[in-house]
Amino acid sequence: MLSTKMSFMQQIFRRKFSTTTFLNELRLLSRVKVVDNSKIGRNAKQSGRPVRIIHVYNKTHVGRLGDRVLVTIEHEKKKGYIVGCKQNQQPLIPKFDSNNIVLVDDNGQPLGTRIRTPIPSCLRSNTDPNFVKLLSLATTFV
Numbered sequence: 001m002l003s004t005k006m007s008f009m010q011q012i013f014r015r016k017f018s019t020t021t022f023l024n025e026l027r028l029l030s031r032v033k034v035v036d037n038s039k040i041g042r043n044a045k046q047s048g049r050p051v052r053i054i055h056v057y058n059k060t061h062v063g064r065l066g067d068r069v070l071v072t073i074e075h076e077k078k079k080g081y082i083v084g085c086k087q088n089q090q091p092l093i094p095k096f097d098s099n100n101i102v103l104v105d106d107n108g109q110p111l112g113t114r115i116r117t118p119i120p121s122c123l124r125s126n127t128d129p130n131f132v133k134l135l136s137l138a139t140t141f142v
């Protein structure tokens with residue numbers, strides 16, 4: 001009888017216990033949403049074709065908040081910065097409803113003039129001069 005209780009307790013333990021880590025990252029071919037008011041971003045949203053990440057500019061090729069990425073949008077390649085992730089985040093970093101990026105040109109200048117969604121305040125510590133330009137376009141921080 002004791003062995004049946006143990007196996008039952010082990011089953012309960014297995015159901016409620018998870019060893020997976022936080023997945024606060026975007027991999028290659030992840031779908032993202034353009035959150036600035038650039039013309040190409042609006043056209044992509046109206047056409048219904050998903051914007052996907054095809055390259056991440058770091059060693060691990062895994063995108064996190066604030067990383068620069070290369071995306072395909074309207075049959076073109078554009079660069080952008082990740083400003084929001086849908087997956088579970090570390091403590092004190094908000095979780096968004098969608099994976100968000102802001103588009104920039106090759107020189108780092110933003111393509112839009114305004115960012116329509118809130119930006120995590122943890123990105124303010126990013127010292128990249130091109131990223132500081134993006135933060136100046138944001139209207140709200142979370």
